[in-house]
Amino acid sequence: MRQILYHVPEYDETLIYQAVEKAFTQLDILSDLTPDMKVLLKPNLVMAKKPDVPVTTHPLIVKSVARWLQEHGITNIVIGESSGGPFTAEHMKTVYHTCGMYEAEPYARLNMDFGFQSVNAPDGFVNHSFNIINAIAEADYIINLPKLKTHAMTGYSGGIKNLFGSVPGLQKPQLHYRFPDIEDFSNMLLELSLVVKPQITLIDAIDAMEGNGPTGGTSHPLHMILASQDMYTQDYFAATLMGLEPEEIVMLRQAKERNLIHMESMELIGDTIPDNLTAFQKPDTKNLDFSSKVPKFLQKPFAAVLSRVLKSYPKLEPEKCVGCGKCAESCPVQIITIKNRKANFKRKGCISCFCCQEMCPMKAISVKKAI
Template sequence: MPVQSVVRCETYDQTAVNEAVARHFEALDVRGLLHPGVRVLIKPNLVAGRRPETAATTHPALVRAAALWLRERGVEHIALADSPGGLYALSALEPIYSVTGMKALGDVVSLNRDTGFQKRACPAGFENTSFNLINPVCEADLIINIAKLKTHAMTRLSAGVKNLFGCVPGLQKPELHYRHPDIEGFSEMLAELARLVSPQVTLLDAIDCMEGDGPTGGTVRHLGLTLASRDVFAQDWFAAGLVGIEPDSVGMLVKAKARGWFDPEAIELVGDEPVRAEPPFRLPQTASVDFTGSLPAFLRAPARKVMGRLLKPLPKVDPKKCVGCGRCAESCPPHIIVIENRKAKFTAKGCISCFCCQEMCPAHAISVKRIFGGRMRG
């Protein structure tokens, strides 16, 4: 039975966060996972170089709290690693560590500077045969996945499961988008990746979350919560419901549930009374209205196909905001973006609506267009 720990925490004051994390770790018996010489990896969300107050990345106060708790129990090997969007190179990691506040944690964790990776085979029965994973993930005995609770342009929810996409090195992430261009296949891939990595603990930073055009272009939404579970899928299912995103609309969770990897009915709540987001979180502009539920069952699939083409969200660049940095082009899986005269241009058909370009744009220059509009709440 997956235990879902809920602890209210209104601020990033370090003492308050330390207490919250200690309560979670006691509730989940993290002490029982420790042994002499244990190598711990803390996997935060460092999607891009954004300051902690933008709520795009895991707040460093949670990482410090987890590391301090482990150190107090004698753990010496504590690494912090993520592969953000874009290049997985030291020259890209260093500024991200600085801007996100991780560099200041060098006294309690070892910031990863090894940009190597290893191929890990998937178990029999997986659609994906293997994944390349960054070295610290392969070398850890215990993975503590410290994710940010956000909306996401493609997957709707970014929390524990989506955070593990950062275990895949650098520009191999757009390659996976390209290999799984539709949300069905991409969701299956994310679920299998999470199952392969299997973090022993997932801690969610839901003090200040992101709503709207997440994972990087949305707005801050205060929730005042921290959440934790030993089961990453159950954790995300619970978190989605809290913020008004229908869990059954989050493909990666639906896939995991269908494979029997968790049972949402079995979640046991411990800790504080959870606070539901009211009103529900604003979804990304990419979220479409699906009105086919009112049609007879045999008409739903063809209707979705036709309407999918009309409602398909596509990126649109605002040339006034674009600074020509090229990060969108670097991360575009089908390589349909070029930089001309210091402006991004979409040069060809073939957009898979992954919105990696929007995610990586530091200037918020990319919005969403479609032939027929429509947005939906959870």
């Protein structure tokens, strides 16, 4: 399957549009589209952050994709996503505004339907159904537009992980609660991706994030966009470009085990891979968490001890905390309270999901080893 890579040195509208045009032509996406289709663009809008930091998909990517579709006869285009926090008009308007999504409005509508529906998963899946926001569940054609990042819990965030934003608002922490183990959570992500099934994924890797992603890391530009109809191989390929070991990323190893990754038949189209790429810094959680080094057969019997000794946990940097409560709102096990305008964390019950760190707008949560 084709993997497209084009160099785009900066967020310049003309350069991005040209790269999108070349990518979509190479992938011949018009052969799958008809003018009556409802096309959904799924950016990463994890939190309300300005486009000059590499947290969310850049608005010029979303705008260029929407414009290209309009210019090729597709008019029913919706930008839809459920960011962290509540899936409400008030919250999403702030996210759209801060993330610059109104730039794309001449070509696409911003989703204002805050309903969701249960969508059945195929037989044999652990998850029999998923609650998915209407805009995604009702789309005829989905263009997945992730931002490339490292991620505190999953290690890597690209096409597969971006689809977690199909689940409405605060139902996402509930899934963390149901699947505290990284193996189970990654399997859930894979099954969700197989239900949502985007037709194409175009990754914003012009500026990417390293370190404590998906929101607290720092810039690591790759100056490229990646596009493909094979999101699984694309994620594996993108992880190698970041200098990560893809099979240490549980969701990518599982995707390979499900025969979803086909590096052997990958055809790279477009520009060459630069020879000066440098490895991405891993999140602190991955640098400090040694539980994956313990043989699997020992993990179950000693789970309680291992989780106390080897896991990493969130640690508040009180001087940065403003007491906004976003960490408490997103904690699946409700062990964070706000007292005297500061967050308080209980260790007992923490599942080390790092949703709190992900949603903290002040980067006030770091990572510490259990002992």
